[in-house]
Amino acid sequence: xxxxxxxxSSPHIRAKVTTGNIMFLVLIALMPTTLFGIYNFGVQALGIxxxxxxxxxxxxxxxxxxxxxxxxxxxxxxxxxxxxLALNLPPTAPWWMCVLGAVFAILVVKQLFxxxxxxxxxxxxxxxxxxxxxFTGRMTTFVYDGVSGATPLAQxxxxxxxxxxxxxxxxxxxxxxxxxxxxxxIGAMFLLFMGVIDLRIPGTYLITFIVMIVLFxxxxxxxxxxxxxLCGGGLMLGAWFMATDYVTAPITKNGQILYGVCLGxxxxxxxxxxxxxxxxxxxxxxSNLLVPLIERVTRPRPFGKGGER
Amino acid sequence: MNKCTERLxxxxxxxxxxxxxxxxxxxxxxxxxxxxxxxxxGLTTTVVLxxxxxxxxxxxKIIPDSARVPSFIVIVASFVTMVQFLLEGFIPSLYDSLGLxxxxxxxxxxxxGRAESYASKNPVxxxxxxxxxxGLGFTVGLTAIGMVREIIGSGKIFGxxxxxxxxxxxxxxxxxxxxxxVLACLVxxxxxxxxxxxxxxxxEAASGCDGSCASCxxxxxxxxxxxxxxQEGK
Numbered sequence: 001x002x003x004x005x006x007x008x009s010s011p012h013i014r015a016k017v018t019t020g021n022i023m024f025l026v027l028i029a030l031m032p033t034t035l036f037g038i039y040n041f042g043v044q045a046l047g048i049x050x051x052x053x054x055x056x057x058x059x060x061x062x063x064x065x066x067x068x069x070x071x072x073x074x075x076x077x078x079x080x081x082x083x084x085l086a087l088n089l090p091p092t093a094p095w096w097m098c099v100l101g102a103v104f105a106i107l108v109v110k111q112l113f114x115x116x117x118x119x120x121x122x123x124x125x126x127x128x129x130x131x132x133x134x135f136t137g138r139m140t141t142f143v144y145d146g147v148s149g150a151t152p153l154a155q156x157x158x159x160x161x162x163x164x165x166x167x168x169x170x171x172x173x174x175x176x177x178x179x180x181x182x183x184x185x186i187g188a189m190f191l192l193f194m195g196v197i198d199l200r201i202p203g204t205y206l207i208t209f210i211v212m213i214v215l216f217x218x219x220x221x222x223x224x225x226x227x228x229x230l231c232g233g234g235l236m237l238g239a240w241f242m243a244t245d246y247v248t249a250p251i252t253k254n255g256q257i258l259y260g261v262c263l264g265x266x267x268x269x270x271x272x273x274x275x276x277x278x279x280x281x282x283x284x285x286x287s288n289l290l291v292p293l294i295e296r297v298t299r300p301r302p303f304g305k306g307g308e309r
Numbered sequence: 310m311n312k313c314t315e316r317l318x319x320x321x322x323x324x325x326x327x328x329x330x331x332x333x334x335x336x337x338x339x340x341x342x343x344x345x346x347x348x349x350x351g352l353t354t355t356v357v358l359x360x361x362x363x364x365x366x367x368x369x370k371i372i373p374d375s376a377r378v379p380s381f382i383v384i385v386a387s388f389v390t391m392v393q394f395l396l397e398g399f400i401p402s403l404y405d406s407l408g409l410x411x412x413x414x415x416x417x418x419x420x421x422g423r424a425e426s427y428a429s430k431n432p433v434x435x436x437x438x439x440x441x442x443x444g445l446g447f448t449v450g451l452t453a454i455g456m457v458r459e460i461i462g463s464g465k466i467f468g469x470x471x472x473x474x475x476x477x478x479x480x481x482x483x484x485x486x487x488x489x490x491v492l493a494c495l496v497x498x499x500x501x502x503x504x505x506x507x508x509x510x511x512x513e514a515a516s517g518c519d520g521s522c523a524s525c526x527x528x529x530x531x532x533x534x535x536x537x538x539x540q541e542g543k
Binding site: 100108130133134135136 | 477478479480481482484486490
């Protein structure tokens with residue numbers, strides 16, 4: 001019998017979950033979307049995905065190398081950021097835009113604020129907005145099957161009718177990863193099943209968004225319009241994969257619900273009243289900024305603490 | 310005369326208002342969309358600063374202590390109004406691009422700060438040079454930020470196209486967020502240079518630091534801050 005006793009402070013029993021294997025699960029969950037994007041937009045999309053992931057990982061490695069920090073590329077968080085950014089780029093994005101976006105996401109948004117766990121907003125989305133503001137033309141010109149045209153969401157905004165079935169499957173113009181709702185849902189179900197994410201944030205987000213559309217779009221409960229709004233743009237990708245980012249979402253349960261409501265309201269406002277057709281990325285990064293406040297108002301009461309009687 | 314050159318050096322490098330004192334951030338972030346705007350704003354501020362420092366220094370024995378801030382503001386505002394009319398008359402293009410930020414020079418904290426901390430306590434000639442140094446330091450800061458933003462954000466410098474035709478300007482750099490990026494990077498660079506210098510022992514010699522922070526009245530000493538951070542790091 002072993003007579004040695006190890007003395008250590010709690011916790012004594014730890015879960016086997018690490019950043020590395022969560023990120024690995026997220027990467028697997030993003031695979032259907034990525035593969036569909038490559039199938040849909042051809043080999044150019046593959047190039048963009050590869051280049052963006054590679055530059056994100058390389059930026060992280062080089063920065064940590066030169067700053068003399070621990071190299072954390074093995075945990076896969078940089079790869080996830082790179083992949084999410086690639087899925088948010090149009091398939092016509094030139095190579096330098098991929099590199100610039102990835103460097104901005106990792107260097108400015110993540111590493112300068114202290115690395116993984118310290119970034120105040122989702123790096124991939126911040127980089128997307130950076131590119132969107134800088135190269136509006138390139139970021140909003142979508143080519144599908146050799147024809148450049150408006151996204152279904154933009155058509156919806158101008159009052160044209162859209163094919164909802166195509167939007168569900170993904171045979172539409174858009175960024176690499178946002179077109180196919182089915183592929184995104186496969187990944188999201190996988191994450192839900194593995195317990196990486198739960199329904200609190202995406203659920204409240206989508207429900208609030210539906211309420212916003214029903215109340216304020218002026219179309220009432222028009223199922224076709226509602227489905228098109230839900231399937232169009234980056235809403236699904238954003239709700240399941242980016243709003244649920246552990247670092248930039250609230251940790252309290254009530255806070256997550258409040259955060260979801262906030263996202264839904266902002267997305268609804270941007271889509272209905274905004275100048276551009278899309279508002280998911282801005283809604284998410286603005287809500288990211290509100291997270292410290294949300295956490296402060298929803299701080300749970302310690303067990304046993306008396307009421308104010 | 311030695312004191313005057315010391316004042317110039319102080320304003321330009323040692324206490325550069327943009328990069329070290331972090332004063333006057335409003336014009337720094339708002340008007341530096343191009344190098345020429347930065348230069349124009351810097352020089353306009355310099356003129357006002359030199360004149361107001363001179364006059365305030367002349368009147369420093371007359372202005373009562375209790376009414377000094379309103380008096381300073383009246384003096385500064387008069388000079389700003391004059392400069393504004395001159396700009397409108399002679400350089401209308403600059404006047405148009407600076408717009409609202411010219412009258413706002415009145416409340417620029419560099420000007421009031423120098424009046425309060427230097428001109429109201431020192432003779433006329435050093436005060437003039439203090440204003441000149443601070444103003445030129447501000448000009449250098451603004452022009453540097455403007456140049457970087459103009460090159461990246463529109464591929465030009467002072468209006469001349471210098472980047473190749475295939476370069477696509479990163480428009481965000483001429484918008485508000487770009488100002489923060491560029492300012493932060495330039496401050497980081499100059500802090501890096503300063504830190505390297507301080508390690509070489511040059512800064513200690515310059516400020517007469519005997520190594521003991523307890524006897525030192527200089528609260529802005531980088532060394533003291535550094536040692537506090539080090540303790541927290543443990």
